[in-house]
Amino acid sequence: MTSPIPLNEAQTRLLKDVAPLGSETIETTAACGRYLAEPLVARRTQPAGDLSSMDGYAMRADDTGGPWLLVGESAAGHPFAGTLGRGEAVRISTGAHVPEGANAILLQENAHVSEGTLAIADPERDRPTDRYIRRKGFDFAAGDMLLSSGTRIDAASLALAMAAGVWQLKVGSRPIVSVIDSGDELTARADPTRPDALPASNGPMLAAMCSGLTARTVVPPPVSDSRSALREALGAAADSDVIVTTGGASVGDHDHVRAALEDWGATIDFWRVAIRPGKPLLVARKGGITVLGLPGNPVSAFVTAHLFLLPLLRRMAGAGDPLPRFIEARLSGALPVGGARQEFMRGVWADGGVAAIAERDSSALHALANADVLIERPIGAPAALDGDSVRVLALKNGGDA
Numbered sequence: 001m002t003s004p005i006p007l008n009e010a011q012t013r014l015l016k017d018v019a020p021l022g023s024e025t026i027e028t029t030a031a032c033g034r035y036l037a038e039p040l041v042a043r044r045t046q047p048a049g050d051l052s053s054m055d056g057y058a059m060r061a062d063d064t065g066g067p068w069l070l071v072g073e074s075a076a077g078h079p080f081a082g083t084l085g086r087g088e089a090v091r092i093s094t095g096a097h098v099p100e101g102a103n104a105i106l107l108q109e110n111a112h113v114s115e116g117t118l119a120i121a122d123p124e125r126d127r128p129t130d131r132y133i134r135r136k137g138f139d140f141a142a143g144d145m146l147l148s149s150g151t152r153i154d155a156a157s158l159a160l161a162m163a164a165g166v167w168q169l170k171v172g173s174r175p176i177v178s179v180i181d182s183g184d185e186l187t188a189r190a191d192p193t194r195p196d197a198l199p200a201s202n203g204p205m206l207a208a209m210c211s212g213l214t215a216r217t218v219v220p221p222p223v224s225d226s227r228s229a230l231r232e233a234l235g236a237a238a239d240s241d242v243i244v245t246t247g248g249a250s251v252g253d254h255d256h257v258r259a260a261l262e263d264w265g266a267t268i269d270f271w272r273v274a275i276r277p278g279k280p281l282l283v284a285r286k287g288g289i290t291v292l293g294l295p296g297n298p299v300s301a302f303v304t305a306h307l308f309l310l311p312l313l314r315r316m317a318g319a320g321d322p323l324p325r326f327i328e329a330r331l332s333g334a335l336p337v338g339g340a341r342q343e344f345m346r347g348v349w350a351d352g353g354v355a356a357i358a359e360r361d362s363s364a365l366h367a368l369a370n371a372d373v374l375i376e377r378p379i380g381a382p383a384a385l386d387g388d389s390v391r392v393l394a395l396k397n398g399g400d401a
Contacts, residue, residue, distance in 0.1 A: 027168055182246070188221045201298055242313065278303050292308055
């Protein structure tokens with residue numbers, strides 16, 4: 001039996017020959033979660049003219065002593081039509097165009113108006129200034145490249161595209177994923193009359209994780225622990241881009257995934273990775289289909305999905321940087337010396353840092369549901385003390401599933 005390979009080698013081998021599936025053009029408003037298949041280029045300048053950032057009065061910068069004659073108003077969407085001369089001012093609203101000839105703003109709270117004449121309320125303290133003018137094109141200009149190909153569209157970048165006058169976006173196609181849960185003990189729904197039965201949770205869990213990438217996921221009912229049943233399920237999923245199996249990838253008497261894949265005509269790329277949980281992970285290929293054999297324990301399936309399945313789907317969907325992003329955090333508590341495998345421990349935000357959850361069994365869903373992060377522990381890492389820096393993968397409050 002070959003030794004488990006390091007995580008970074010396994011991820012490189014998984015992704016090295018995987019290319020984006022293709023692209024489609026969709027409405028910008030429907031693009032959240034998708035990846036740009038071409039750069040986002042502005043079609044308009046923002047702002048299109050000099051705008052006021054505050055409510056007040058606009059006048060010429062060479063005419064800031066006052067008083068001024070009020071000759072009109074500039075409101076958002078309703079600019080002042082004329083050109084300001086010396087001794088003239090206009091009422092101006094936040095977001096309104098600064099009139100031709102004006103290049104200074106007196107804030108509303110610093111102004112005194114009487115019978116159509118504007119004066120400074122306290123000339124010793126307040127003066128008109130250009131500080132409150134948003135200059136034309138300060139955000140971006142027509143023709144500017146705003147986002148690169150491979151960028152994931154989130155709420156902010158969607159707003160940017162709309163402001164840039166881009167109503168449609170070319171984005172990567174969505175991969176089709178089939179998830180096959182295998183195990184004689186698994187049922188699609190809980191059955192109180194069968195104490196030996198276990199509700200199948202991996203398929204729905206993985207489908208939910210994939211939905212954050214707008215993948216199209218199919219989860220058929222669980223299949224039995226038999227080579228023929230697995231082979232038949234693989235054949236039924238042959239129109240998928242990715243097939244995920246959960247369970248049956250280890251070396252027990254009832255683990256048939258490897259044999260079923262070989263019967264189906266797939267080639268095993270690698271099997272077993274030096275991580276905890278998730279060592280018995282398997283990757284196989286058949287034509288353009290990638291098969292991921294994930295462990296059956298739900299925590300192991302969850303962790304390996306973050307490390308392998310989601311990066312694979314991101315790459316297929318056009319992501320420029322598909323691997324998960326870890327951040328530095330301060331450890332609350334202490335951790336023992338790292339073992340022979342790279343470990344990913346469930347943790348929670350606590351006392352301004354992260355604390356490891358004591359429960360480490362790979363079947364414990366309660367601890368997984370309460371976890372905020374995965375804490376990475378390198379192979380052979382020295383014992384970590386309270387306050388030490390650790391790398392974590394955020395699962396909630398901003399984590400990209």
